[in-house]
Amino acid sequence: MQSVEVNGRVFDEYVTSQEIAQSVAKVAERINADYAGKAPLMICVLNGAFMYASDLFKQIELSAEITFVRLKSYEGTKTTGDVKLLTPLYVDVKGRDVIVIEDIVDTGLTMHGFVKYLKEQGANSVEITSFLFKPDALQYADAEPKYVGMSIPTKFVLGYGLDYDELGRNLPSLYVLRGN
Numbered sequence: 175m176q177s178v179e180v181n182g183r184v185f186d187e188y189v190t191s192q193e194i195a196q197s198v199a200k201v202a203e204r205i206n207a208d209y210a211g212k213a214p215l216m217i218c219v220l221n222g223a224f225m226y227a228s229d230l231f232k233q234i235e236l237s238a239e240i241t242f243v244r245l246k247s248y249e250g251t252k253t254t255g256d257v258k259l260l261t262p263l264y265v266d267v268k269g270r271d272v273i274v275i276e277d278i279v280d281t282g283l284t285m286h287g288f289v290k291y292l293k294e295q296g297a298n299s300v301e302i303t304s305f306l307f308k309p310d311a312l313q314y315a316d317a318e319p320k321y322v323g324m325s326i327p328t329k330f331v332l333g334y335g336l337d338y339d340e341l342g343r344n345l346p347s348l349y350v351l352r353g354n
Contacts, residue, residue: 176347177349177352178342178345180338180341180342181341183352184351185331185350185351188329188331189324190347191346191347197305198230198323201322202230203233206235209236209238212236213271214239214270214272215241216231216239216274217242218241218242219242219275220243220261221244221337222336223305225334226277226305226334230275241263243262243288245257245260245287246260257283257287257288266295267296267297270297270298271299272297272300273300273301273302274292274301277304278304278306278307278331278336279304279306279307279308279317280328281311281312281314282313282314282315282317283313285314285319289302290316302317302318302320302321303323304322305323305324306323306325307324308328310327329354331348331350333346334346334347
């Protein structure tokens, strides 16, 4: 098993880059089928979801548009309990079918707040795709992603866009914190 050290903590390989590619392809296939004949607006939540969004969007065979937003609810390995909009959304969502691209949904706090915001802005529909989903940690039912790359237990992970204090995003595989 491969391991890496990031910011003084050791992480062990959890999901390989090949397994990641297979799960992203399955999500793209479902979205292509469900949105056939539609032109969804896909909103990537930066910074964590950029790798997932890139790989996913390359496989979307629809007349889709992509934009980006930055939200934050984590410091280190813990949620702050507060959602901050760091970069505003510059695209009008009124009347649009929106797919939010997220790196990971655990408690659902971030997505709960953002989905509410999108609906208030007049989105026709809002669905979530998340590369990772921690169903045992979910506290907001309206934040459950419809399109999930992988469900995992409530462990702290990094790589493939996910970070530990902004480090480790560039790792092509997914790693889990040792002893977690």
